[in-house]
Amino acid sequence: MLTENAEIISNTKLKDEYYKVTFRASDIVSENILAGHFVHVKISGLEEKILRRPFSVFNVVKSDVLEIVYKVVGAGTKHFSSLEPGVKCNILGPLGNPYTYPVNSEIPVLVAGGYGSAAMYLIAKNSCNPGILLIGARNSKELILIEEYRQLGFKIKIATDDGSSGHKGLVTDLMEKYCKNQYKIYGCGPNPMMYTMVRMLNSRSVAGELSLDHAMCCGVGGCYTCVVKVKDGRGGWKYSRTCKEGPVFKSSEIYI
Ligand SMILES: Cc1cc2nc3c(=O)[nH]c(=O)nc-3n(C[C@H](O)[C@H](O)[C@H](O)COP(=O)(O)OP(=O)(O)OC[C@H]3O[C@@H](n4cnc5c(N)ncnc54)[C@H](O)[C@@H]3O)c2cc1C
Numbered sequence: 001m002l003t004e005n006a007e008i009i010s011n012t013k014l015k016d017e018y019y020k021v022t023f024r025a026s027d028i029v030s031e032n033i034l035a036g037h038f039v040h041v042k043i044s045g046l047e048e049k050i051l052r053r054p055f056s057v058f059n060v061v062k063s064d065v066l067e068i069v070y071k072v073v074g075a076g077t078k079h080f081s082s083l084e085p086g087v088k089c090n091i092l093g094p095l096g097n098p099y100t101y102p103v104n105s106e107i108p109v110l111v112a113g114g115y116g117s118a119a120m121y122l123i124a125k126n127s128c129n130p131g132i133l134l135i136g137a138r139n140s141k142e143l144i145l146i147e148e149y150r151q152l153g154f155k156i157k158i159a160t161d162d163g164s165s166g167h168k169g170l171v172t173d174l175m176e177k178y179c180k181n182q183y184k185i186y187g188c189g190p191n192p193m194m195y196t197m198v199r200m201l202n203s204r205s206v207a208g209e210l211s212l213d214h215a216m217c218c219g220v221g222g223c224y225t226c227v228v229k230v231k232d233g234r235g236g237w238k239y240s241r242t243c244k245e246g247p248v249f250k251s252s253e254i255y256i
């Protein structure tokens with residue numbers, strides 16, 4: 001884990017409220033970033049709101065370039081979207097417990113909601129086999145990065161709440177047929193979606209790796225603001241830090 005004053009190379013609208021920011025961050029990129037790692041960004045010019053904001057690493061390009069895809073949801077991300085190339089932001093990372101990549105004949109099935117397709121892109125990029133992206137959104141305008149996955153040979157299945165693209169309903173509706181052991185299931189999306197996945201996977205004894213999103217302060221394990229319940233191995237539960245033991249947890253470990 002390192003901190004670096006990383007320079008913005010570009011910061012452009014991807015689609016709807018989603019933006020892609022590209023940083024030159026050679027020190028952090030040298031740290032072997034894996035899918036599921038996140039960075040804690042001090043958004044330049046947002047000094048009165050002192051907390052850093054956590055963002056998953058979307059992509060690593062060359063030996064010194066790191067990309068994040070983010071949605072504007074509040075003051076921090078709105079200000080982030082106004083930053084121009086040349087501005088520097090202090091970045092802390094890579095942080096957290098990452099996903100493990102597929103091995104041998106495992107076929108990855110990535111179940112994505114919200115920014116999930118960005119957070120899991122490095123799985124697709126580093127997978128030994130092409131897989132399937134199950135992607136859900138409120139409507140077709142919020143579906144992001146589909147072409148990037150297609151270019152990696154992934155099949156795409158879509159669900160939207162309003163039926164404007166693909167299946168009308170929840171992305172987890174598309175999961176049933178992949179709850180088999182030849183597939184390796186991954187998830188990232190809003191927590192209610194993650195907990196639906198936990199129920200589906202655990203009731204069928206299928207393994208999965210899920211990234212849980214929780215508001216964070218320190219991002220490095222010191223403040224315990226980011227805890228979620230995990231199984232304690234004795235039939236009960238204990239707290240675990242999303243920033244340190246997570247954000248990626250085995251679905252079998254998550255306590256509901
Ligand atoms: C490990 C991790 C990885 C993340 N990766 C990404 C990513 O790749 N792309 C991306 O767009 N976002 C990601 N997020 C969420 C992102 O950190 C928040 O959207 C951001 O901090 C909001 O900042 P803000 O100042 O704009 O919003 P605020 O003004 O702080 O909040 C605005 C609204 O967003 C809600 N909100 C704030 N933080 C979160 C959160 N963590 N989860 C859910 N709702 C929240 C608030 O409750 C409020 O309703 C990630 C979060 C975590 C914990």
Ligand code: FES
Binds near residue numbers: 216226227
């Ligand atoms: S954010 Fe401080 S312990 Fe996780």
